[in-house]
Amino acid sequence: MGKKLTVKICTGTLCYVMGGADLQLLDEQLSPELLSRVDIMGSPCLDCCNHDDSAQAPFVKVGERVVSGATISKVIDAIKDELSKQ
Amino acid sequence: MSKSGRFFIEADCLQRSEQGQKVSGDVCLQRRMGDRVLAVLSDGEGSGVRANVTAGVIGSMAVNYTMNDVPAAHAAAAIIRTFISEHNVQGGHATFSILDIRENGAVRVVEFENPRYIVLRGGDEYLPPRAAVEVEVTPSLSQTIYVSEFRARPEDRIVLLSDGVTLSGRLTRRLPEGWRRGGVVDFCLTATACDPTLSAHELCRRVIERAEMNDLFAPKNDMSCMAVYFRQPRRILVCTGPPFKAENDAVLADMVARYEGSKLICGGTTAQIISRELGRPVSVVLRRDPAALPPTSTMEGVDLVTEGVLTLSKVKSLLARAAASEIAERGTDGEVARLLLAHDVIEFAVGTRINPMHQDPSLPVELELRRNLVRDLAFLLETKFMKHVTIRYI
């Protein structure tokens, strides 16, 4: 197994009000198998909200990939996808 | 001492009402005006609402006369004439103490029948000389007020009490004659000897708690304690918001790096900017906040890092509804409020760059504008909590 995959959940203002509050419970939603392969961290702001593109908050960074309009299931899919590439 | 070479004057008070009474018949008022702090402790006749109203009127008369530089004896005479007549002079009647303090340390005290004020200096009690002044209430009735003036020294503390405190414990086996003024003096001297930087706030709390205990936790009288502490100012820098121009990012970071005092960062982007400029990582403490606010973070050399506008907005409403400077809330809003109130000088550095996304009308909650929030907070901290507040926009 390679090194752990970093998952950064944005806890900044915009992401928080757009639903990011619930993403903090991500670790409770992951299977033990997935949980053992990721490092879940928070970020005060991923800086995605400062760029006026069409992507939507909340943002989560899975490895180098930015998940926009993030929900728990979107993030889990992204984690699986990234892990499969390792 | 503060920048101007003067004292910082911390003033606080705490009250308990007589058991069974919803409001206290004592009133404590504090006003900060320019370089001057006024504090009045008045004790209305009796207890309950009626006494509270009397004490409140006395308090505002005292403040207004003093603010308008009416000589102390005249002001006292006017108050006494309003509330004392031949028929109530025998029994209990309204009493008051007025403290008029300048930031250069000049103190004047006018007292009418409250327990004599206490000055703690260098581990002992200091008794400033008092002049007795006769005040003619009616041609056949005069009353005595006491006027004293002295120069405060750094670390001096002044304590004002209502008689509910000095009489506490009376008729109990332990204190048949009550706690008495001397008992309070000894208690305060011991408390400040154990903790030389004990705040005025904490001193009031300890005195009142002991007085309540003396009365076996059922206060027989309204109790008030007011304390003033001439101390080195405790300073905090509050950074919130990204600078308007990116080239000022370094200026903001530099302020944080050089600041002598506590530091608070409110804002995710702000924290990222400072983290990047100073090369100090910021790490989020992922946990559920009791106030449902975004989690806080830690950064080396910074006391607390929080999210910005949501947090500040909750802090504002918490401070607006707080009845006293005791904050019990366990969420991040409580944590920030306690941190702010533990300081005398609060310096805001407000970045004015606006995130256009915050103004999107389709957001599920309305985000307040940071500048307005800080302005409201500053106003509250200045007027309600007697802090020195500065705001710098970057």
Ligand code: FES
């Ligand atoms: S608040 Fe989430 S990216 Fe800025």
